[in-house]
Amino acid sequence: MAANSPFDCVLLDLDDTLYPGNTGLGPALKRNIDEFLQAKLGVSAERAAAMRVELFRTHGSSLAGLIVLGYDVHPDEYHSYVHGRLPYDRIAADPQLARLLQSIPQRKVLFTNSDRAHMKRALERLGVDEAVFDAVVCFETMNPHLFGEEGRRAAAAGTAPPAVVLKPAVDAIGAGLRAAGTNPRRTLFLDDSERNIAAGKALGLRTALVGKRVRSKGADYALESIGALRRVIPEIWGAAAAAAGDGSERSDHGIDKMPMRSDLDSIIQPTSIQA
Numbered sequence: 028m029a030a031n032s033p034f035d036c037v038l039l040d041l042d043d044t045l046y047p048g049n050t051g052l053g054p055a056l057k058r059n060i061d062e063f064l065q066a067k068l069g070v071s072a073e074r075a076a077a078m079r080v081e082l083f084r085t086h087g088s089s090l091a092g093l094i095v096l097g098y099d100v101h102p103d104e105y106h107s108y109v110h111g112r113l114p115y116d117r118i119a120a121d122p123q124l125a126r127l128l129q130s131i132p133q134r135k136v137l138f139t140n141s142d143r144a145h146m147k148r149a150l151e152r153l154g155v156d157e158a159v160f161d162a163v164v165c166f167e168t169m170n171p172h173l174f175g176e177e178g179r180r181a182a183a184a185g186t187a188p189p190a191v192v193l194k195p196a197v198d199a200i201g202a203g204l205r206a207a208g209t210n211p212r213r214t215l216f217l218d219d220s221e222r223n224i225a226a227g228k229a230l231g232l233r234t235a236l237v238g239k240r241v242r243s244k245g246a247d248y249a250l251e252s253i254g255a256l257r258r259v260i261p262e263i264w265g266a267a268a269a270a271a272g273d274g275s276e277r278s279d280h281g282i283d284k285m286p287m288r289s290d291l292d293s294i295i296q297p298t299s300i301q302a
Contacts, residue, residue, distance in 0.1 A: 029263065029264050032132070032265045034213055034262065035134065035209040035214065036215070037215045038136045038214060038227075039128075039160075040139055040218040040219060040220075040223070042219075045124060045150075048219060050117040052113055052117060059108060059112050063105065063109055067098070067100065068098070086191075087193055087196075088140075088193060089109075091190065091191035093105075094191055102170065102173050107144070115148050115152050118153060120152065121154060123254060124153060124154075130257075132265075135159065135160050136160060136161060136203065136206045137160045137162075137164065139163075140166060141165060141166060143163075143165050162207075163206075164203050168202060169192040169193065169199050170191055170192050172189050173189075173191070194220070195220070195227075197230065200227055200230050203227075204232075211231035212231050212232075215235060215263070216232040216233065217237050217250075217253070219236070221243040224236050225243070225244065228247075235247065235259075235260060236248070236249045237252070237253055238250075
């Protein structure tokens, strides 16, 4: 652990955080979801696109909406189609990222809404060894009820299984915190979603919004890319590194405020990740 660092653990999102948001995977994912809805539900292309938007708006993801509405869709079936057909070759290897992650002295937890297979393929393309992380929290981690006996009983009975858990829901952030195993106020959470960042902040995490030049309301820091991490948050590496930084993009992070009840209520909303 770095001497005098304010952080004991770093939680890192995957998609559009460890790799840039301009890879083209986002538009490809939307197309795959539309095609899945067309094939699974027998709807037109126009209806599928409208359904994707509505399911995302009301339930946080197309998969979550389909499950809540009682459609016979298993997460593995969905993910193998919408993620399995992504153009992963657009994710470029990033040796600097691999070295950056290895240099972080704190406990590191990969915290993603995506399924494990997608996570593994994305890390492989980046050239990042999964072993660099002390723990991984992914779709399967947050939703064991969809894969075990509980899910099978619900399917056999013709009833919808329990709701899908995804960031920014409190249960999802809780899963990340349990994996971190540290005081939330000594845990740094990096994500590209302003909604996820607000959720983490409301529950006491220190937060960094990735992919933006300007901090959102719930963010303690803003990083244009993960590559700016050492410059923007040198405190990760300890007091000496922090003293060397210029501080131009850092917040007044020494002041912690307890989350308000209104903040907690507002974050129990659908996730902004469209998967």
